[in-house]
Amino acid sequence: MQSLFVGQSQNSPPKPKWDAERDMPDLTGYVTIVTGFNVGIGKETAKALLRKNAKVYGAARSKAKAEAAIADLRASSGGKGEIVYLELDLADLASVKRAAEEFLSHESNLDILFNNAGVMVPPIDQLTTQGYDLQFGTNVLGHFYFTKLLLPALLASTHGARTLHTSSSASQWGTIDFKTFKDGPERRKKSRPWLYGQSKLGNVFVAKEFGKRYADRGLVSTSMNPGNINTELQRHMGNPSFMEKLNEWFLYSPALGAVTQLYAGTAPEAKDLNGAYLIPFARVGKPNPMALDAALAQKVWDWLEEQVSEFEKGQ
Secondary structure, three states: OOOOOOOOOOOOOOOOOOOHHHHOOOOOOOEEEEEOOOOHHHHHHHHHHHHOOOEEEEEEOOHHHHHHHHHHHHHHOOOOOEEEEEEOOOOOHHHHHHHHHHHHHHOOOOOEEEEOOOOOOOOOOOEOOOOEEHHHHHHHHHHHHHHHHHHHHHHOOOOOOEEEEEOOHHHHOOOOOHHHOEOOHHHHHOOHHHHHHHHHHHHHHHHHHHHHHHHHHOOEEEEEOOOOEOOHHHHHOOOHHHHHHHHHHHOEOHHHHHHHHHHHHHOHHHHHOOOOEEEOOOEEEOOOHHHHOHHHHHHHHHHHHHHHHHHHHOO
């Protein structure tokens, strides 16, 4: 997920030195998942993976939109690779569980997981099915649970599994307030951009913790700010004519937005980036200093574990 917010080397990053078409290795035999694959950065990510002969599970909520995207991707990838639709609504933990179970019923290993999907500044009254703030529930909790459920397949990868957690420059000014993760008076006091920044910082925490906890079993986990990218995420940002001008002046293409996560997910040298935070385009950057707070990271992790544990008990 990308952001309109000003951040570290965000507005005018140097041109990428790494090119997916030229530099990405052949991915024959690789099994991948891209959440939010049907639009924007996710679609460009899936396209690049297919062109390198990967098997791609495209995860999205809408079957109709997914089928249209799959038809387009098959045409644009020249018939290379294989793409399979995986129904997934990250704003519903039950759907997350079904999606993971569906995947595991077909595949025993997963090589690359692109946790790409997300929402940005939706109306404040929109919540997840289980009553979480829509941004934190979708961007952080949903992807955390999905990754956790897929760990058996990730840890079985013979290529060395990688998980990519799409953050944003908004993570740089994000803070954490546990009272706002679910709906209530404290959450309602916060602005929608503030809640977005919190969720994007949450992505950085989750990426670092997965990397720390499973590094000894071969998992490489990174987070990244893809840049100011022109995608459908801006649909809640306001005046359409203003957004049109903003897109023209400041935003980059989804293809450029995909570069950083494709690099982190596939480049041989990126196997050494476990726990890193990347910035546009395909460069290692410095995360929000709060993301380096080990005690807070533990607290966020424990909260996430508690939520999915309570959900499992209620099933």
